[in-house]
Amino acid sequence: MAATRSDGRQARWDKHNETRRQQIIDAAMAAIEENEPGADVKVQQIAAHAGISRTVIYRHFEDRADLDRAVQQSIIESLWRELHPAMSLDGTVPQIIRRIVGTYVGWAVAHPALHLAADHDPDGAVDGPLREGMERIATEVSQVVAAGMLVLGGTLSEEDARALDPLVFGLVGAVFGVVRRWLTSSDRQLSADALEKLVAQSVWFVVDGHARTFGLSIDPTMPVVELLEPERLTTTP
Incomplete structure (x- = not known):
């Protein structure tokens, strides 16, 4: 007792x-x-x-660095809560990309100080909350891309599958870098909407280009749920 x-x-x-x-x-x-x-x-x-x-x-x-790490982790979690619902398969591929990018840009515009606070690793750590958060997002996207490629009839060699991780991580990092550069610029010549459109288009070009190397032709006007129907699947020579 x-x-x-x-x-x-x-x-x-x-x-x-x-x-x-x-x-x-x-x-x-x-x-x-x-x-x-x-x-x-x-x-x-x-x-x-x-x-x-x-x-x-x-x-x-334990100290200020410990507090900063915990705060960064909480910031990344708040961003993830915004992003995760946007990662659905509703809409066309370009629409899905625009929705995810738009959610991120919208969060960054609403919380510029939090975005900047998350943009460094305490004590120069290489595995800080920001990196962990980017890896979490990249892993999620990699899994979706890999599954999508296979469902759409593409072929992924072992080398292709291994290449997806650094490719997607680099793409996520590039998007973060573009938004960071825009947020910290003293002379913003792009509106948030223009930035969102530019980044989304750039991601689409990368996705579409790599899809073609896997033998896939993705119709940018067709909803993903329709693309996944067997009779809709098309491959390029």
């Missing part, structure tokens, strides 16, 4: 710590967003937002 009570107290304490930790992360994100993108947000500002003292923050995070 005593062990059960002890376990119950520990569970409540763990829950309290988890809630407080998330409160601090949310406060940090709020502090970042109320400042200019790239501004140095002090721990005291975060503490003020959370309604706690600086010392309490360091009870839940």
Whole structure:
């Protein structure tokens, strides 16, 4: 019985710590967003937002780098929650690409300070939250592309399958880089809508070009659900 009570107290304490930790992360994100993108947000500002003292923050995070990593992870998660629903097969291939790119650009425009805050790895780490987030998105896209190629009648050699991962990761990174460049430009000559259109078209050109190397001709005017019907499948010589 005593062990059960002890376990119950520990569970409540763990829950309290988890809630407080998330409160601090949310406060940090709020502090970042109320400042200019790239501004140095002090721990005291975060503490003020959370309604706690600086010392309490360091009870839940080892140091500032640990806090920054947790905040970056939360930023990437918030972006993923926006992107994931957009990765459906509703519409034509160009429409799907435009929807995904548009969702990302829209999020970046709405949260420029968060976007910039996610755009570095704490302490120069090579496996920080941003990289992990890009890998997560690229992996999801790679799986969809590979499945789509096979369903549409394309052929993927072992070498082709291995090439998909770096290809898609590079494409995701390129899109991120274009949006980052646009967000940080002091003289934006493109509107958000024009940027979205340009990036979406560029992704479509890459997808269409590589599809043709796999022997596929994708009709850009036909919904994907119709493309997947057996009688609709076409291949190029």
